[in-house]
């Protein structure tokens with residue numbers, strides 16, 4: 001039994017936990033950040049795009065040395081069908097450092113070091129086994145035989161928040177509310193990436209793909225260029241994937257060999273392969289955000305929006321870490337740690353993160369139900385392009401004739417109008 005007592009203990013040195021610990025340490029609090037991996041970020045998975053406004057909010061003007069890979073200046077949205085890729089490829093000059101590709105092993109380690117420099121105690125290679133609860137209030141954590149006391153505990157332990165679950169503070173995450181992601185990192189020389197993506201060092205591309213890349217299962221593929229590697233993977237809705245009964249490893253292998261992507265990977269070496277859940281249930285699936293002596297942040301609180309064209313979890317994790325830390329500061333000032341005293345946390349979340357989640361409250365169900373997006377439309381787009389550009393000497397057709405030929409026997413205009421209506425309502 002340890003007699004050490006902290007003002008706040010943060011579980012998990014992902015982006016949410018590091019943000020909370022950094023903010024608290026900056027405010028001069030005695031904060032302990034506990035991470036089960038040997039180094040922060042070693043076990044963490046993301047597709048790879050961080051929106052930097054969140055870093056600016058966490059440490060205004062102090063993230064110039066953050067290990068960001070490439071500024072995203074090229075956005076590609078690709079529909080895939082029958083071995084074809086039909087892309088909308090945009091180069092946006094006005095993105096002005098809004099987002100960067102990142103690798104978590106570097107980013108989280110840097111964030112944890114920032115928290116440590118600010119005065120937090122960071123312990124890695126230690127797993128919190130359970131929360132300590134006394135008279136209904138969370139009052140610390142257990143690490144093996146060791147008991148560590150705290151006025152407040154912040155769970156930032158990710159989507160499988162086992163310690164919070166074991167204490168009955170949240171219910172286990174449901175299959176309906178998670179997506180499954182697989183991510184690979186392929187090593188390629190920086191100059192080769194520049195050449196293949198027609199870019200320069202420091203600038204890069206983000207690609208979102210839909211259709212054949214997930215074999216028609218609700219979800220999509222992503223590709224991000226890093227300095228000298230490429231992050232490539234898929235994210236699929238777990239229910240749709242379960243129904244399809246397709247092994248993820250096979251889906252990933254086929255993704256790598258798809259002609260629209262294989263050209264980017266030629267000669268690349270696979271150096272990392274990981275899989276992870278993503279809480280995508282949206283605002284309908286978030287837990288209670290606080291209990292006596294306790295707050296929950298980031299993926300552990302289900303704070304993710306995937307609307308098909310952007311996946312946002314890391315920026316919300318940082319914002320929730322900030323919100324939890326600011327609420328903890330108020331509670332410490334008032335020496336009041338009951339759930340009622342921590343209500344400011346939810347208020348802060350409502351102003352930003354939950355507001356966005358409310359905006360996209362129907363996007364998850366839309367994605368699961370609008371199966372044509374993942375099957376029929378990519379096929380139709382591929383056929384349309386082929387019918388327009390495959391000039392073989394047969395009599396020329398007007399565009400309307402080509403469109404009719406492409407649609408024949410596929411979706412009716414009524415079906416398409418229904419999908420468009422649902423999309424407008426949900427996205």
Ligand SMILES: Cc1cc2nc3c(=O)[nH]c(=O)nc-3n(C[C@H](O)[C@H](O)[C@H](O)COP(=O)(O)OP(=O)(O)OC[C@H]3O[C@@H](n4cnc5c(N)ncnc54)[C@H](O)[C@@H]3O)c2cc1C
Pocket residue numbers: 011012013014015016017034035036037040041043044045046047048049050051126127128129156157158159163180181182183233234235276277278297298299300303304311312313314315317
């Ligand atoms: C394939 C994929 C693609 C994605 N793409 C994007 C993207 O492009 N952009 C974006 O913004 N978001 C993306 N996301 C979502 C984003 O990665 C998450 O929302 C974000 O990582 C959440 O951060 P977090 O700190 O809450 O949780 P995590 O990153 O999961 O961190 C939790 C930490 O807690 C530690 N931990 C857990 N239990 C314990 C314990 N008992 N004791 C001690 N430590 C513990 C873990 O080891 C880990 O370090 C993606 C996710 C996936 C899986």
